[in-house]
Amino acid sequence: MKVLITGAAGRLGRKLAPALEANHDLILGDVAHLDDPRFVPLDVTDLEAARSAARDCDAIAHLAILDWTGCVAAEAVRYAADAVRVHAIGTYNMLQAAWEAGVRRFVYTSTVSAVDGLPPGTPVGSDSRHYSNGLYGMTKGFGEDLCRMFHESLRLSVTVLRLGNLFIPESGGAWFGNVYVLDLATHPVPGLTPSRVHVDDVTRAIALALETPEPGYALVHVVGDNPGRQWDLEAVRRLYGWQPRYTFGADGLPVAT
Numbered sequence: 001m002k003v004l005i006t007g008a009a010g011r012l013g014r015k016l017a018p019a020l021e022a023n024h025d026l027i028l029g030d031v032a033h034l035d036d037p038r039f040v041p042l043d044v045t046d047l048e049a050a051r052s053a054a055r056d057c058d059a060i061a062h063l064a065i066l067d068w069t070g071c072v073a074a075e076a077v078r079y080a081a082d083a084v085r086v087h088a089i090g091t092y093n094m095l096q097a098a099w100e101a102g103v104r105r106f107v108y109t110s111t112v113s114a115v116d117g118l119p120p121g122t123p124v125g126s127d128s129r130h131y132s133n134g135l136y137g138m139t140k141g142f143g144e145d146l147c148r149m150f151h152e153s154l155r156l157s158v159t160v161l162r163l164g165n166l167f168i169p170e171s172g173g174a175w176f177g178n179v180y181v182l183d184l185a186t187h188p189v190p191g192l193t194p195s196r197v198h199v200d201d202v203t204r205a206i207a208l209a210l211e212t213p214e215p216g217y218a219l220v221h222v223v224g225d226n227p228g229r230q231w232d233l234e235a236v237r238r239l240y241g242w243q244p245r246y247t248f249g250a251d252g253l254p255v256a257t
């Protein structure tokens, strides 16, 4: 398949391309430059650019986001406006472009932050609507609604993957709640993060979501099967045969299962 990845220069995008390239022709779209012949400049907030990147594609993995890392509270107002533009308008544009191009599958990487407003410990099923108290989670949740709307009104085939907190071995660090620990090997970790998921498990889930012909619409969770996990993994197992190959303990480090 010809697959467009948006946000391809980001943390996940840089791992997703190598995971997909053996089986698919890739187009790597981002506002940030990538030194790769498959790179196309793409600002998802520009509908014409979205249309041009999506043309002739069979599938789209829509990853692009505005990162909050490094921002301080004083920047929240600017972040709010930009996050709405990139997460809401950008996702709308990519869905519209996908539908016009007749793509067979649109995969949207959402986040467990979209349900972080639910009381701690609440079991979160695949049918749980988003509910967040943060700008990032709220705007990503709006993207989930857009995905459902494009499926229900236009029959676009869409999978929403609510990803947990990514563990990328090369980066050396990871999120613990709202704290990013730069180097797990040398810094004490603040405690268990039940949503942690290994990036290899995530790229495998995205590949399955792109390649599995059915269902026409799904929302599933992609997290490690960790102690304290709230997010249901039954649907992702049933629909895609996916289950995590890594779990995480209180030290934040992965254990292969």
Ligand SMILES: NC(=O)c1ccc[n+]([C@@H]2O[C@H](COP(=O)([O-])OP(=O)(O)OC[C@H]3O[C@@H](n4cnc5c(N)ncnc54)[C@H](O)[C@@H]3O)[C@@H](O)[C@H]2O)c1
Pocket: 006, 007, 008, 009, 010, 011, 012, 013, 029, 030, 031, 032, 042, 043, 044, 045, 062, 063, 064, 065, 066, 067, 086, 090, 109, 110, 111, 112, 140, 162, 163, 164, 165, 166, 167, 175
């Ligand atoms: N990293 C995590 O722990 C995590 C957890 C849950 C979900 N996710 C989801 O996974 C996806 C990828 O996350 P990531 O960690 O790789 O993010 P990232 O911030 O590392 O990468 C995002 C990329 O999007 C690009 N981008 C920003 N604005 C853009 C625009 N207007 N048009 C096109 N590209 C634009 C950036 O340049 C960047 O390369 C996101 O959808 C995110 O919500 C990530």
